[in-house]
Every structure is written in structure tokens, then in C-alpha cells.
Amino acid sequence: MKQDYLYDEFEKLADKLNITILQGKGDFEGGFCTLKGVQFVVLNKSRPLEQRLRVLAISFGDLDLEEQYILPVLRKFININSKN
Template sequence: MKIHAIYDDLTNIASRFGYIIRKEKGYFRGGNCVLNTQKIIVVNTLAPYENRVAIIARVLAELHLEELSIKPIVRLLIEREREHAAKSEQIPQVFTIEMLKPEPVLLRKKRPIQA
């Protein structure tokens, strides 16, 4: 199955759940939001289709799709994004000032040049 067909299937599934797909250009990854009770998925048109598919699949991974008839390859992709999201949630996202400080650079003594 080609990536464009997978993208179309994912957008159709998202629209069944009330999401509006907005295609925008810019320097952003994409994602979902709620604006005045409208559920929106923003997709960056400058990004490759693989990234666009991953963004929509990650949003759909948060929904209950068990009863919905979905092509096996599309369902597998959504499940992989669900697993990927679960793994990234296990990593703590707490940063401290110490983490932002640069690593100390160890200076080596210069050796004399031997002729």
C-alpha cells in the first residue's frame, strides 16, 4: 500500500471522529488541538508524507478504534504509534537548570612537536 493511500485512509478515519485536517506550511511538526470545540489536526505540508502519516496516526492512537473497520496495514501503523507514544511517556520530561549547562571541556596539555 502506498503512503498516499495510507494518508488518505488516516484522514478519512480522523474525519469520522470529527477531526478537521488543516494543511499548513511552516517550521513545525504538527499535532492536534481543540479550537472553539472543533477538533483539529494540523499537518505540515513541507514535511514528507511519512511524517504527516505519523502525526495523524499518533492522534488516532489515542482513540478507541477496536470496533472500527480499518485496513490491517493502517491499524498496524496506528498500533505502532500507540506503542511509541507509550514509550516516550515513560521518559520524564522534567528539565533542570543543571541539564542546560554545557558539559565541562577537559583541556589536554599540548605536547611539544617532535622533529
């Protein structure tokens, strides 16, 4: 599965769930946070796309997505990567 495709699907999922994906540079891994009731996933854009996808998978893996339709390939990616 192409990494760019997975990233695009994460963006679509974030839009459906009202979660903003922010990218910045710095000395941080990234992850999920809520600020004043607004949900964000912060990514370090200087990290490789593979690592940013893992951060997204872990972040979305912490949410209750059972009732949410997610493409099977994306759900599998989240399940595999959020367990590590």
C-alpha cells in the same frame, strides 16, 4: 503499503470521526488539538509524507478507537507508530 493510500485512509477516518485535517507551512511538527470544541489534526505540509503519516498515527493513536472499524492495515500502522 503505499503512503498515499494510508493518507487517504486517514482522511476517511477523520471524516467519520468529525476531525478536520489541516495542512500549513511553518516551523512546527503538527499534532492533535481541540479549539472551541472542534477537533483538528494539524500537519506541516512542507514535511515529507512519511513524517505527516507519523503525526496522524500518533494523533489518532491517542484516541479511543476500539469500537471504531478501521482497516486492519491502518490500525496496524497507528499501533506501530503511536507507541514510539
